[in-house]
Every structure is written in C-alpha cells, then in structure tokens.
Amino acid sequence: MIEAKGISHFYGKEQVLYDISLQINRGDFIFLSGESGSGKSTLLSILSTLLNPSTGELLLDETPIKDIKDIDNFRQNKIGFVFQFHYLINYLSVYENIALAASNNKKDEIYNLMHELGILGLTQRYPNEISGGQRQRVSLARALINNPCIIFADEPTGSLDSMHTRIVYELLSKVCNKGTTVVVASHDEQVKNYATHTIRLKDGKL
C-alpha cells in the first residue's frame, strides 16, 4: 500500500534520514519506534505526504506520490492525521474543527463520531475551553471523519494520562480492525501491545 524507496532527508546540511526503504500493507498497525531525535516524526511526515523527501521515492498503491495530480484531495479523503499537540484551530468550535476536515457536508457522521468518542457535549465549545484528553479525541474525530485508508499519528498520547492513552490506542486498534492502516510514531513502548509490526529507527536508520 505504502512503499518508501531509498528515502533520505536533510534539514539544511544536517542529514536526519538515511536511505530508508520500507513497505506498509493495508490493515497493518505499524509502531514506528525510536528515541527522541531518531527521525520518527520526519519519516512519518514523509510517509504521510506532509513533507517532500530530499531524495528517494514514495509510492502509494504503486503510484509515485509525485504523479498524484490532486494531492490535496488525496490527503483529505485517504489520509487522517493525529498530532501530538492536536493542532486544532482555536477560533473554530469543536464541531467546526471536525467539519473543516470533512470532504463534504457530513453533519450526521460528525455527530455520530462525536457520540462514539464521548465528545458530543462539546459541540459548541472552543479548543481552549476543553481538556487535553478531549482535544485529542476531537483531533481523532477530525482524522476519522472521512473514513481514511491510512491514519498517521505522531506521539498521539504524548500529552495524555494513562487512562486517556489507553482509550486512544484502543480506538486506533478498533479502527485498524475495520481495515484502516494505522501508523503510530511514538517512544511509548506500550504501542507494541496494539501493533502488528514494529519499525525501529536509530539515528535516522532502520
């Protein structure tokens, strides 16, 4: 489904990824592990099309990423993102944040998803009016609203307590069981309990 061929990346003169080649199949739950600074987030950003690699090639369903004509549409409909710091837009309400990501009018789906995630009561609240755990669930709802084929999560539980951490991983696992590919970059070893495969990065190398 996703294939990385010889990916390297530089920030200025500093090389952070070295010749990475890997393959991720449909329905996999991938745990991308490694210590802080190992290049996990950079690799995740490249795999999720948010960052162009300095060298190498990324293929999605055997199509090179650079050949996809409407990458915005692809990102909106095929990929979901969960970030460590939520990255919700502060001047939009919880509902509007989720609706912003929706590919078209999905009012009922949004309410169903919010109900499923236990945030239905927060519809009209703003991100700075809710807790960190609630924000992360809103972020999850935003990632799931278009039923993406792949979900990328970068340290999705970095700012959560153990109870909320468990809830997030169980939810991602549930989504994965329905056929969605999940890639989680984290230094939290408990992801291993939910993952089907683990990819370990050290100093930018596999």
Added chain:
Amino acid sequence: MYSKMIKTDGDIIIIQKGIADTFFSNVDVSLMNKINTLAHVKSSYAMIVGASPVGHIPIAGIYGVSENHLSHYKLQEGKYPKQSEVLLGKTLAKQIRSRSVKIGNKRFKISGSYTSKIGFEDGGVVMNISDASDLFSRSASFILVSAKSPNYTQQIKDKIADMDTEIEVKTTQSFVQEYNQFKIIENSSFIISALAFAMGLMGIASVMSMIVNSRKEEFGIMRALGKSRFFIIKNLFFETLIISFSAYLFALLLSLLILQALPHIQMLQGYVNGSLSFTSAIYVLISTLAMSLIGTLIPAWIASKTDPIILINQGCS
C-alpha cells in the same frame, strides 16, 4: 482658501508688475474708474490684503475693500463699516467683545460682524479701502474685474493691460495656477500627503504580511487536512477585502468629520481648511485594497507552496 476667494470673486485680477506676493503689491485704485468704462465689464472692486495685530489677537487678516464689495460679507449683526469703522469676522467677533478695537496704531469703532462662505475670512477684519490704505500705505493690493460673459474675459484683459505699464493682468484662473505661494503650498501638501500615504500603504502591506506569517500554523493544519492552496488564498482574499474596506470606511468617516469640524475650531480662526474629492477618495480606496491584497497574497502564496509540516513547525517556533 485665498485662491478660492480670488477665483469666486472675479474673472480678471490686476496686480503690480514683478511682485511675487499680493501682500506687497500696490496698484493704483483709480484704475477702477477707467476699467468700469470698458465694454462688457460687469463690475470691478479693489482690495487691500494685509495682516496686523487686532486688539489682543496677535495677528489677523485685514481686508480693505471698496464700498461696492462690502455686501460680499454677509452681516451677522450691526451694519457695514463707514470711515474709521470695522466689521469683524464671526470667529474674531467671539474673541473681541468691546465696542472698539486697536488695529496698528489706530483705534476703530466696531460696526458689527459678518459671516463669509470662505472660512478663513471669518477670522479677519473688513474695513473701507481708504482706512486700509492709510494702515498699509498703499493704494490697493489688487483689483478684481468681472466680465458680463466669460467670452469677453480675454478681450477685457488685453484692454486693461494697455492702460498701465506697471500692472500685470491675468485671468484669476491662471493667477491661482501660477501664484508661487499657492504652488508651494499645493506641492508641499501633495508631497507630504503622498509620503504619508505611501508610508501608510507600506504599513498596511507590512501588517497584513505579518498577520499572514503569524497564521502559518493554521495554514499548515489546513493543508494537512487536504484544503487546497486555492481554498486558503480565496479565504484570505475575502478576509483582507472585508478588513481593509472596513478600515477604509472608518478612516474616511473620520477624515470627513475632521474636515467638517476644522472651520468651526475657534482657535484656528478658519485659517485651516481642507476638502476631500470623490476622485481622491476612490484612489485611496483602490490603493488601500491593492496594498492590503499584495501584503496578504504574496506571503500566502509563498506559504501555500511550502510543505504543510514545515508550515506547522514554523508556526510553532
């Protein structure tokens, strides 16, 4: 103000030859008698323009006018001045409450007060030209002539020019355009306002650019969620239009209020005045919108071409 006075009161102006400023011009007032005999002349009047301390007021404009022109000043109270009498502009009248006032070395009886359509005249003093002649030691600063029809202006002008070699005869229109002080004031005002406006425009562009740069994280999130460059730029375009148009309307209303209030500020005695033409207002609107859009769309376009994750990280840093 002064140019407005000259333009509205006559078609032809006669001043002393080779004198750059009407304040120093001296024209023989008896020339009016000859001018009035010319064909197609509707009327003429002479005027002395000067400035002098008036009572406790350090400086005020003095207008010595021939008798046939006194009615130009609309009486607010009292009557038109006779010899050794003066009529005070309404602004000045509010500050001088006595029955007489000392102008130069002479005391004049106050015969009443007047209002004028030309704001700065309201801060001055009107007296008979003979009194002004004694005060400023000259016959007349200039003579203004009105033709029965604009078609005769050139013909009358040529005939007057032949009457005396010491005078310069011009249409009031060309006089105002050529008069050095008007030119200096007009050019200086234009340069100062153009510079202020240019700086304002650069300020607008800079502020809009800073706003866009401070929203990089938001654009990065939107791009990560699959929103297109066009979506982001279109939203910014309309946001900018609304913000800059609202700011323009506010500034326009404020300017109009200030312009309206200026002639009524007693301290300024009507000397400070201004106007805003429709064309200028439109130019300002177009320039404001253009600079706002340039300031917004260029950084937005650059941002939209950047990888989403870099935008998010730049926004966080």
